[in-house]
Amino acid sequence: MSLQYALLGFLNYQPMTGYELKQFMDVSTANFWHAKQSQIYATLKKMAKMGLVESHIEAQNGRPDRRVYTITEEGRADMQNWLARPVTELQPKKELLLLKLFFSAGLDKAAILTQLHLQRKLHQQQAEQFKHETKAVIQQFAANMPQLAKDALLWDATRRFGELYEETAVRWLDETIAMIESDF
Amino acid sequence: MSLQYALLGFLNYQPMTGYELKQFMDVSTANFWHAKQSQIYATLKKMAKMGLVESHIEAQNGRPDRRVYTITEEGRADMQNWLARPVTELQPKKELLLLKLFFSAGLDKAAILTQLHLQRKLHQQQAEQFKHETKAVIQQFAANMPQLAKDALLWDATRRFGELYEETAVRWLDETIAMIESDF
DNA sequence: CGCACCATGTAATGCGTTACATGATTTT
């Protein structure tokens, strides 16, 4: 149940709808936390029942009504509590490509190399995105709202992790491709 | 449904029980794929229904019976098919620490630094484990069964990814700690 | 004597995805 805290985190900046929350997530936390629209709606409903958020309907001219969620004092307290709680264990990861590679000894060299080259391209592209587009977005945010300067430092730290991660993936793929070519 | 392929992958080496599959996973794929015992049992049952594996009971003296699973021809075919299928998209990740950090602008410097230092310790330990213990296990495996030399190359590649990943995490944490200390 | 391990599983619950549904407005 960490999606809850992602939503509380955004609502702590300003009230917004489930739809807007999804859009914010897609351009900011998607790199390390994501959710489908339907899961966001369901989670908001549950959070309202728990008293962490409240909602009211806003009518619009010619558009469907918006259900705007606001964080409650209880929600703020829960969020602060969660933020201060230390993360004492590493999270287990799931990496589909590594699973495939682990069992690929029966494939021929060429098939493995094709797989690895494709993967290299994907990670390379993602690395570029973090280095340029994502970086620019954060810098603009920081420039437009100087009161969020501290926040922007942390946002950029999470972006930087993405950049380093993708670069590492590319480096590992280069290493592994070379190994397969020479030793396999 | 990738757990299925992890299980087929192991059963492709030799028939074994759900209990043994769990033990193998814990010492080999845990780094990039894991599952609870109960999920493994449930999945094996489903795979049997699909015809990918077969099982028979082996009695033991003084021990509970063992239900030994064997991969079928259909299972082998399914596995080969999955191995050859290219991974055309990057998997979205979830990183609890990054989520917390992203929303931590309201915390004080000291609280953030404590969190990051703890995390650094955990990743540092994990990096050491990959470099030494895990590496040794794979080398011994390769030495004991020379017919699995190719397999061992791939196993070590997945281990190496873990090593690089943990080193990157440590590097990022050092960078981020320094940034917080000077700019936050 | 008590604890851990071997080995099996069920049940309940929670997290997450996919598919389906609606209906108006804006864009191509």
Added chain:
DNA sequence: AAAATCATGTAACGCATTACATGGTGCG
């Protein structure tokens, strides 16, 4: 005229975790 976007949601399903249950063997 067709497609995409705005905005809401429900229903069904699948993946995953936690808790519960059993009962014998081996070890300190």
